[in-house]
Amino acid sequence: MAWVQLIVFCAVLLAIVPLLGGYIARVFTYEARRPQTWKQYAVSLITFSVLSWLFLYLVLRARMPWDLSFNTTSSFVTNTNWQYYAGETTLTGFIQMVGLAVQNFVSAAVGLVVAIVLIRGIAGRPLGNFFEDLTRAVVRILLPISFVGALILASQGVVQSLDLPVASQEIIKVLGTNGGGFFNVNSAMPFENPNGLTNVLEMLAMLAIPASLTFTYGRMVGSARQGWTIFGVMFAIFLAGVVVVYLAELQATPAQQAAGLTGANLEGKELRFGTGGSALWTVVTTATSTGAVNAAFESLTGIGGLVPMVNLAFGESIFGGVGTGLYTMLLYVLLAVFIGGLMVGRTPEFLGKKLEGREIKLIVLALLVTPLAVLVTTSIAISTDYGQASIYAAGPQGFSESLYAYMSQANNNGSAFAGYTGVTFADLLGGLTMLIGRFAPIVLTLAVAGALATKRVAPAGLGTMRTDTPTFAGLITATVVIVGALTFLPALLLGPVVQGLTTQLF
Amino acid sequence: MKRTLISSIVAVLASTVLLGLVYPLAVTGIVQVIPTREVVLAEATHVGDARYFQPRPSQTDYSADATAFSNRGPNSSSAKYFYLEQIAAYRAMNDGAEPPMDAVTTSASGVDPDISHENAVIQARRIARVRSLPEAEVLALVGDDGHVNTTKLNEALDR
Numbered sequence: 001m002a003w004v005q006l007i008v009f010c011a012v013l014l015a016i017v018p019l020l021g022g023y024i025a026r027v028f029t030y031e032a033r034r035p036q037t038w039k040q041y042a043v044s045l046i047t048f049s050v051l052s053w054l055f056l057y058l059v060l061r062a063r064m065p066w067d068l069s070f071n072t073t074s075s076f077v078t079n080t081n082w083q084y085y086a087g088e089t090t091l092t093g094f095i096q097m098v099g100l101a102v103q104n105f106v107s108a109a110v111g112l113v114v115a116i117v118l119i120r121g122i123a124g125r126p127l128g129n130f131f132e133d134l135t136r137a138v139v140r141i142l143l144p145i146s147f148v149g150a151l152i153l154a155s156q157g158v159v160q161s162l163d164l165p166v167a168s169q170e171i172i173k174v175l176g177t178n179g180g181g182f183f184n185v186n187s188a189m190p191f192e193n194p195n196g197l198t199n200v201l202e203m204l205a206m207l208a209i210p211a212s213l214t215f216t217y218g219r220m221v222g223s224a225r226q227g228w229t230i231f232g233v234m235f236a237i238f239l240a241g242v243v244v245v246y247l248a249e250l251q252a253t254p255a256q257q258a259a260g261l262t263g264a265n266l267e268g269k270e271l272r273f274g275t276g277g278s279a280l281w282t283v284v285t286t287a288t289s290t291g292a293v294n295a296a297f298e299s300l301t302g303i304g305g306l307v308p309m310v311n312l313a314f315g316e317s318i319f320g321g322v323g324t325g326l327y328t329m330l331l332y333v334l335l336a337v338f339i340g341g342l343m344v345g346r347t348p349e350f351l352g353k354k355l356e357g358r359e360i361k362l363i364v365l366a367l368l369v370t371p372l373a374v375l376v377t378t379s380i381a382i383s384t385d386y387g388q389a390s391i392y393a394a395g396p397q398g399f400s401e402s403l404y405a406y407m408s409q410a411n412n413n414g415s416a417f418a419g420y421t422g423v424t425f426a427d428l429l430g431g432l433t434m435l436i437g438r439f440a441p442i443v444l445t446l447a448v449a450g451a452l453a454t455k456r457v458a459p460a461g462l463g464t465m466r467t468d469t470p471t472f473a474g475l476i477t478a479t480v481v482i483v484g485a486l487t488f489l490p491a492l493l494l495g496p497v498v499q500g501l502t503t504q505l506f
Numbered sequence: 507m508k509r510t511l512i513s514s515i516v517a518v519l520a521s522t523v524l525l526g527l528v529y530p531l532a533v534t535g536i537v538q539v540i541p542t543r544e545v546v547l548a549e550a551t552h553v554g555d556a557r558y559f560q561p562r563p564s565q566t567d568y569s570a571d572a573t574a575f576s577n578r579g580p581n582s583s584s585a586k587y588f589y590l591e592q593i594a595a596y597r598a599m600n601d602g603a604e605p606p607m608d609a610v611t612t613s614a615s616g617v618d619p620d621i622s623h624e625n626a627v628i629q630a631r632r633i634a635r636v637r638s639l640p641e642a643e644v645l646a647l648v649g650d651d652g653h654v655n656t657t658k659l660n661e662a663l664d665r
Contacts, residue, residue: 105521105525106525169530188575190545270618299578392577396581499579
């Protein structure tokens with residue numbers, strides 16, 4: 001039954017990709033009235049984000065202390081939606097509506113336009129104008145889909161009133177890969193996600209734009225195969241994750257077994273979704289950088305909790321966030337081209353453009369800044385009393401909570417092992433991590449786009465490495481897995497892997 | 507630079523008006539006039555009363571106003587003791603029947619109204635006995651679906 005659902009789900013996703021991907025390509029194929037250089041584009045993006053930050057901070061201060069406001073503001077401006085607060089008790093419906101939901105739209109739009117700029121750079125086109133792109137992203141893509149989606153969700157029972165404007169926020173929460181729940185238990189709450197149909201629609205909304213952008217990319221560089229190659233890589237890793245979580249969650253946890261229980265682990269899950277609907281959601285929400293949950297991640301089995309962390313370790317490139325996923329994956333692709341070039345002893349070329357020292361340095365920096373932020377902040381958090389104050393669970397689970405918190409915030413995902421609690425130290429360190437994990441890669445990606453845009457295109461020759469073949473897809477996959485594994489394997493072994501292997505209780 | 511600053515201010519204000527007010531209010535308005543399905547949550551009203559179907563354990567006493575996960579980890583020893591207590595309570599209420607997993611684990615939302623079919627059948631036998639009803643009559647309410655809604659079942663029992 002769950003397998004049939006999975007096949008249908010994937011078929012619908014495959015139908016969406018060319019339709020929406022083609023539409024997005026059309027929206028962003030136009031001549032900007034005020035073309036910008038990459039630096040001007042970056043300055044506009046940062047200025048807009050800083051002002052958004054200040055505005056939201058002031059709005060949230062109405063109900064939050066300064067440290068929690070800092071964390072929450074950083075969280076929503078960076079498209080993370082990490083939540084150290086409980087929506088329904090800390091905030092009012094009005095504040096969620098005019099504060100958080102607005103950032104759900106525009107932070108997604110910011111991620112989207114950065115991906116578009118990188119595509120334009122690769123295609124050798126003018127980079128465009130930030131404000132014109134931002135307007136198109138909101139008005140032509142996010143808002144119309146959200147409007148229809150909100151009404152569909154509401155018709156299925158998702159609440160929408162002046163006190164509880166949930167449906168209008170729920171749809172952009174998933175479509176914009178934001179993830180911040182109106183309610184503390186997020187999409188597990190029947191008012192956010194009442195039945196199996198809404199569960200499927202919300203999962204499709206999370207994947208819709210990140211998956212479709214691979215097609216947009218193929219269309220805009222003039223080769224559909226380039227886009228499908230990247231989609232194939234993402235899809236394969238995604239499916240592997242789904243299978244592992246599903247099989248893991250069909251087992252009882254060690255604590256349940258010790259109490260004499262058998263069967264699927266249902267702690268922190270909703271019966272209307274079951275093991276299948278919860279497992280699929282868990283992978284969708286962490287492969288995309290959404291972070292909305294319909295089950296409690298802290299209560300997953302060890303291996304079930306490992307998969308979300310692996311998705312985070314891959315830098316949110318397996319579909320990833322709106323825009324952020326594609327540009328991160330494209331950076332991996334460029335790195336794979338460089339590695340492939342070294343292996344065959346030729347100057348690495350991508351779509352006719354030579355990759356040189358400057359680009360490679362920028363790419364490596366962009367891909368390493370987030371893992372570096374994760375490892376440094378996690379080390380600080382687990383080795384100090386300030387950091388340990390946030391830990392809830394005993395044993396390796398306490399370490400998993402800390403690692404997950406900083407992986408999730410640095411990669412702008414927002415899901416959590418929710419026992420980990422916010423104190424001033426965690427608010428500040430986490431807020432800072434989100435800002436670094438968001439804006440450092442964005443500026444570096446724009447710089448890569450700027451460097452590529454002006455390069456001359458050399459015609460493909462006999463020695464040119466093809467980048468639209470299954471062999472190259474294998475090389476991309478290996479690059480993503482090796483970079484992620486080399487960076488995070490030791491940390492993952494100490495947390496979820498230990499828990500997946502032992503029956504000991506702590 | 508000045509132009510960038512002005513454009514940014516305009517963008518922040520315009521998006522707040524359009525996305526923070528016009529859009530959600532328009533959705534709210536339309537929702538008033540389109541058909542919407544009713545969502546039923548688990549209720550605390552009959553918890554502990556053997557004459558009614560019992561929903562799954564809740565971390566928050568079935569509160570819809572302040573939801574929270576239990577965050578019980580897979581290797582938590584306190585979780586084991588929680589399960590042992592739940593198992594003992596279930597057996598005591600249901601004539602020594604072994605509880606299915608859903609009956610002793612907390613739901614994610616704390617207001618999950620559904621229980622597994624297996625759980626519902628065990629409880630239907632108890633309810634028939636306590637209320638002196640024919641077992642078949644209560645089992646007919648449960649039906650054949652994989653999971654059933656306790657709030658709706660309890661409403662049916664009261665009719």
